[in-house]
Amino acid sequence: MNGDEIFVTRSSMPPYEEYIEAIKPLWDSHWLTNMGRYHQELEDRLKEYLDVPELSLMVNGHMALEMAIQAMGLPKGGEVITTPFTFISTTHAIVRNGLKPVFCDVKPEDGTIDERKIEGLITEHTVAIVPVHVYGNVCNVEEIQRIADKYGLKVIYDAAHAFGESYEGKGIGNYGDASIFSFHATKVFNTIEGGAVAFSDPGFYERLFNLKNFGIRGEELVVSVGANGKMNEFCAIMGLCNLNHVEEAIAWRKALCEEYEGQLKGVPGIRLFENKPEVKRNYGYFPILVEDEYPLKRDELYEKLKGQGIYTRKYFYPLTSDQACFKNRYRGVRLECAREMAKRVLVLPVYEGLEMGKIERILKIVK
Numbered sequence: 001m002n003g004d005e006i007f008v009t010r011s012s013m014p015p016y017e018e019y020i021e022a023i024k025p026l027w028d029s030h031w032l033t034n035m036g037r038y039h040q041e042l043e044d045r046l047k048e049y050l051d052v053p054e055l056s057l058m059v060n061g062h063m064a065l066e067m068a069i070q071a072m073g074l075p076k077g078g079e080v081i082t083t084p085f086t087f088i089s090t091t092h093a094i095v096r097n098g099l100k101p102v103f104c105d106v107k108p109e110d111g112t113i114d115e116r117k118i119e120g121l122i123t124e125h126t127v128a129i130v131p132v133h134v135y136g137n138v139c140n141v142e143e144i145q146r147i148a149d150k151y152g153l154k155v156i157y158d159a160a161h162a163f164g165e166s167y168e169g170k171g172i173g174n175y176g177d178a179s180i181f182s183f184h185a186t187k188v189f190n191t192i193e194g195g196a197v198a199f200s201d202p203g204f205y206e207r208l209f210n211l212k213n214f215g216i217r218g219e220e221l222v223v224s225v226g227a228n229g230k231m232n233e234f235c236a237i238m239g240l241c242n243l244n245h246v247e248e249a250i251a252w253r254k255a256l257c258e259e260y261e262g263q264l265k266g267v268p269g270i271r272l273f274e275n276k277p278e279v280k281r282n283y284g285y286f287p288i289l290v291e292d293e294y295p296l297k298r299d300e301l302y303e304k305l306k307g308q309g310i311y312t313r314k315y316f317y318p319l320t321s322d323q324a325c326f327k328n329r330y331r332g333v334r335l336e337c338a339r340e341m342a343k344r345v346l347v348l349p350v351y352e353g354l355e356m357g358k359i360e361r362i363l364k365i366v367k
Helices: 016-023 025-029 037-050 061-071 088-095 141-151 202-212 233-243 246-264 298-307 336-344 356-366
Strands: 054-058 079-082 100-103 126-130 154-158 178-182 195-199 216-218 270-272 286-290 345-348
Touching: 016 025, 016 233, 025 233, 037 054, 037 195, 037 233, 054 061, 054 202, 061 088, 061 126, 061 154, 061 178, 061 195, 061 202, 079 088, 088 100, 088 126, 126 141, 141 154, 195 202, 233 246, 246 270, 246 286, 246 356, 286 336, 298 345, 298 356, 336 345
Parallel strands: 079 100, 079 126, 126 154, 154 178
Antiparallel strands: 054 195, 178 195, 270 286, 286 345
C-alpha cells in the first residue's frame, strides 16, 4: 500500500477522540455485550433515522437476513424467488434455512429483480420473495407487493445497499414483511460489523430476539432454540458515533458520484444505471456498465486501472447462481440479462475522504 493507491471503498470512522471518549464507560461497567445500554440506544436511534416502526440489531447483515427468513416460519423445502445479481450472502441465507432459491432475471436499467418475470416462476411450492435493492437501486416495491398479496407470499428485502434511503418519502425499510440492512465496515454506515432487521409487526421482534439470543428469556428459562446473533457494545458505540456523521459521509459521496455522472454521461460504451427521482439515494456505490462500443472489455479496463493503482470491483461476477458451491445446478436457468450485466459491470471507487483530484485521475483513464 502507498498513498497513490485508490481502493474501491474505505471504512468511514468517527474522530478517534470521539470514539475513545464514548467507550470509556465500558471500563467502569464491564458490560460489553448482551444487549446493553448502547445496543438499546442504537436500536432506538436507528429506528428514528431509518424511519421504521420496529428494528432489531444483529451481529452482521448476513445473520440479519438468515434470522429474518427463519423467523418467518417458512416450510422447509419451500421455494424462494430471488435475484442472482447480488452478494453471495443473499443466496446462502435462503439455502441455510432449508429453502430452495429460484432465480429470477434482473432489469437492464437498474439491476434489480425483474418483477415482470416473477409470476411466471411461482409454483405451489413458492413461499417467499427475497428481492435486493442492488447498489441502492430500489426494486419495484408496489408490483412485488401486489404479486405477494395475490399469492400469499412473504417478502423479505435485502436492503444491505440501501441504508438511509427512502422511496416516495418513506424509509426503505417499511416495504415488505421485513428488510435487512448491513453495517459492515465497507458500507455507507458501519458498526465495524453489524446489521439489522426492520419490520412493522411488534411480535416479530420477540421471535428475532429469541433467535439471536439462544431463546433465553430468563436466568432459568430458554423458550426456543436459537443462536448467537447479538451485536456487542463496542460495535454499537461505533454505530452511535458514525451516525453522528453519516449525513456528512453521504454528502461527500454524493459530490463524487455527481462528478462521475457528469463526466461519464455520453462517453461511448459507458452506460450508467437509471436513477429514480422518487428515491432519496445514499450514494453507496458507483457502478458503470462497459458496453461493446467501448474500446476495452470490462476486464481489460479493470486491469488497466489496477495497473495504475486503482482498485475497482466486478460487483457481482460471477452471479451467485453460477458460483462453484452450487456445482452448476443453476447453469441452465435462463438469466440472460443478469449474466450479461455480470460481465459488464465495474464499480468505481467512492468513499468519504476520497479527494476529487483522485476522481479526476480515474476519469481521465476511463475517458
